[in-house]
Amino acid sequence: MDLEATGSLDGASEVWRPGWHASGEELPAETPHERLKVHRGFRSRILPDARDLIVYLPPGYEADAVRRYPVLYLNDGQNLFDPATSFIKGRTWQVRETADEAIEAGDVEPLIIVGIYNTGDRRLAEYTHERDWQMGGGEGDSYGLLLTRELMPWIAEHYRVKPGREHTGLGGSSLGGLISLYLGLRYPEKFGRLAVLSPSVWWNHKSILGILNETAPFLHHKPRIWLDVGDHEGKMTLRDTELLSKRLKANGWVEDETLYFEKVRGGMHDEPSWATRVGPMLRFLFPATGL
Numbered sequence: 001m002d003l004e005a006t007g008s009l010d011g012a013s014e015v016w017r018p019g020w021h022a023s024g025e026e027l028p029a030e031t032p033h034e035r036l037k038v039h040r041g042f043r044s045r046i047l048p049d050a051r052d053l054i055v056y057l058p059p060g061y062e063a064d065a066v067r068r069y070p071v072l073y074l075n076d077g078q079n080l081f082d083p084a085t086s087f088i089k090g091r092t093w094q095v096r097e098t099a100d101e102a103i104e105a106g107d108v109e110p111l112i113i114v115g116i117y118n119t120g121d122r123r124l125a126e127y128t129h130e131r132d133w134q135m136g137g138g139e140g141d142s143y144g145l146l147l148t149r150e151l152m153p154w155i156a157e158h159y160r161v162k163p164g165r166e167h168t169g170l171g172g173s174s175l176g177g178l179i180s181l182y183l184g185l186r187y188p189e190k191f192g193r194l195a196v197l198s199p200s201v202w203w204n205h206k207s208i209l210g211i212l213n214e215t216a217p218f219l220h221h222k223p224r225i226w227l228d229v230g231d232h233e234g235k236m237t238l239r240d241t242e243l244l245s246k247r248l249k250a251n252g253w254v255e256d257e258t259l260y261f262e263k264v265r266g267g268m269h270d271e272p273s274w275a276t277r278v279g280p281m282l283r284f285l286f287p288a289t290g291l
Helices: 095-104 120-126 140-158 175-186 203-218 235-250 271-285
Strands: 036-043 051-056 071-074 112-116 168-173 193-197 224-230 259-264
Touching: 051 095, 071 140, 071 193, 095 112, 095 271, 112 140, 120 140, 120 175, 140 175, 168 175, 168 271, 175 193, 175 203, 193 271, 203 235, 224 235, 224 271, 235 259, 259 271
Parallel strands: 071 112, 071 168, 168 193, 193 224, 224 259
Antiparallel strands: 036 051, 051 112
16 A cells, blocks of 8 residues: 655645555554554655554444544554563553553543554654754654654544544653644644653753743644653653643643643653553543543
């Protein structure tokens, strides 16, 4: 399946058909589960590297062939569900277990969660919104195009997702949290809910704060944001995230309504710590009672 397009990247006449580096068939996770669907080698026209996808389907998805679901896209997908693929083997965010428990308890609206694997050496480039003179990077806008023009339409074609920003979230941790915030500000018409865990606010002299100040006055609909940081992630990370929280509130986000900020006691900058935050994050962004 090849990617075809008519017109320029910014033209309204585009027809985006993402293709596959490999066969593209649905495969089991390396640590299988019946509601985890893996797609190998998603190929973009915009960025050079193919990437795998892992899709979580909520309990009851197969039993109701009509119902549609909100969707949460999460960066660093190999760390979310499958202990065999995680950065530190055996340590994941435990997203499936936590989502299942919260949905079955009636706390969280049943949702689809799409884990987007990072591309290894090019993770830093894709997860940063602008180039740092020392570290490089700065391909975040291209990554945003990949998400909004290629990946999201493909997911909507193959899974029963609800359309609209109010039903669509984006999230991640560290640099994955940074790019989630940036793309949430860049595409407020696409993403209505953001999960920003331990964000790398420090990138390029904290330039995300200036972008927030410049962008916020023009947002007709502010995305609902979960923001957190562990108090064992280092003084700079803690201070920077607290500053981000203050800037969000100064720009119109309302605590416990459109913004939830938590300093996690004992929280560290790793998968086991982020796993403890998945449940509260889902309950805030996708509550069973609706928003």
